[in-house]
Amino acid sequence: MDLRWYHDIDTSPAPLISVMDRISCLREPTEDDMVLVHQTMIADEKAVQELHSEMNMLYSMLERLRLQKDKHRENIRRARSLLTLARRLHPELLARIFEICAESGWTRAPVAVSQVCSAWRKAAAFPHVWSHLFLDLRSGNSIGKVEFWLRKVQHAPLHITLDIPLESPSLDEVLGLLIPRCQQWHTLIINSVDSTTMNHVLHRCSFPLPALRQLNLITEMGGSHLVDVSSLQDAPRLSRLLIEQPNLPQWSSFMRVTTLHVVLSSSTLLPPSMNATDWIEMLQASSELRDLTLELSKPGARPYNVDTQRVVDLPHLESLTLHVSPEVNAILLTMRAPALRQLHLRCSSDPLARSHMPSGAHLCRFLETSPCLQLLELYDVDLERTDFVRCFELLPKLEELRLHDSDIADEQLRLLHGRNGHCPNLTRLDFRWCNYLTGRALVNLAQSRLPRDEGEGQVSSTATQAGRMDEVAVINCLHVKEQDVLDLAEMTVCRLLMRSEGDHCYARGCCNNERYRQRMRLRHNNKLSQRVIL
Secondary structure, eight states, X not given: OOOHHHHTSOOSOOOOOOGGGTSOSSSOOOHHHHHHHHHHHHHHHHXXXXXXXXXXXXXXXXXXXXXXXXXXXXXXXXXXXXXXXXXXXXXXXXXXXHHHHHHTTOTTHHHHHTTTOHHHHHHTTSGGGGOEEEEETTSSOHHHHHXXXXXXXXXXXXXXXXXXXXXXXXXXHHHHHHGGGGGGEEEEEEEEEEHHHHHHHHHHTOSOOTTOOEEEEEEEEOTTSOOOOGGGOXXXXXXXXXXXXXXXOOOSOOTTOOEEEXXXXXXXXXXXXXXXXXXXXXXXXXXXXXXXXXXESSSSOOOEEOOTTOOEEOTTOOEEEEEEOGGGGGGGGGEXXXXXXXXXXXXXXXXXXXXXXXXXXXXXXXHTTOTTOOEEEEESOOOOXXXXXXXXXXOTTOOEEEEESOOOOHHHHGGGOSTTXXXXXXXXXXEESOSSOBHHHHHHHHHHTSOOOGGGOOOXXXXXXXXXXXXXXXXXXXXXXXXXXXXXXXXXXXXXXOOSSSOTHHHHTTTOOHHHHHHHHHHSTTTOOTTEEO
């Protein structure tokens, strides 16, 4: 743009002589004065018009410059977009990202990303991007969606989720489209309101499923029949099974299942009782289990019929999670798991005001047959102090201890001190809402696990060397002071934050101590060690 004319504009203000300087205000104006006033007004009006024209010219120029600036900025934005990571990603990698988006629950991810640009549309054309098919039969045009999705997925694995209401006139037609692709089924999730509809779907699926690896069956109401999974016997690769229903599942031969998650739901005020015989028969049909979870979906107690005469052996079980009411902890007496590595006991009802004595006794008896346990979590399960002592005696290989609202005291913690204490392999502690434990006891424990100085003498070869504390987590513990946290950070990692993965408190929101951590940052900003995780 040629801006030479702009420099010719005289920006210096012209001298302005006021008419008041030429006419006295102490006398009446004469005819000459009146002529002079009119001439001055005409001259000033002309000057205003000239200035207004000049301002309009400058405004017009400013607008043109602004538009040109916006065009250059848009060019810069487009140029930068050509260098972004999303543009430079290989199509196969970009397609894998899209698949993860769909797997995480963004059901429309394949459709949405294919409309962004040509590069994303090319990556979205990979069949495995369309592997996750979510069907809510409450919405319209389910048949059209299935036909469209099956064209896109071609021969890639299928992960199918069916959400079925009480009345679903299109269900059989949808199944008619999916069943011819049964060789591609890797995951099948059926969420049905009642068991009658669930059994109808399972009966329609009574054919070989050679690729099926995961099966989730979720029903809210038991209806007049139990869920019958006997029709799905020809699934040789099925290893993960989740069943959510009011009663314990029954089957004859799911021997290859290694991960079993049972959720007992109930839509009635009086939930059906649990029978130890049904539990044992279920486990006997799943002898290859490595990960077992039993959960009550609603808080409160559920009647449990104890059968202490029968015990089932689970030789391969490595992880056991019981999220049940205290009365159901007696189910521990029905299992022997010599290879168990992780045990999570969580209370599904409101915490009791006192220790539940049977739970401690049942836990100790169970641990007698599980000498390899490395992780023990007690979540709102409060034991007698003598039971804590017995647990420590039975856990020589324990590496991590997690307690949530379990009233361990300094007296029990002292049993873990030094090379002669219990649990010599214990290196990680996670204590939350432990109201009897003091921070000084934690500091003393971490100090006792420090390696000996050479000046203190050598440890004998026959003595057991206790492991050093790698991490101590303290959240909402009443008697753990800020100075205790600073002292712990001198010897080990002290965490005041929930774990990033697999933390049961995330969903409940009971251990969000943001205000406490903020105060720690403000008060001890200069003294906080990098080993304090806030």
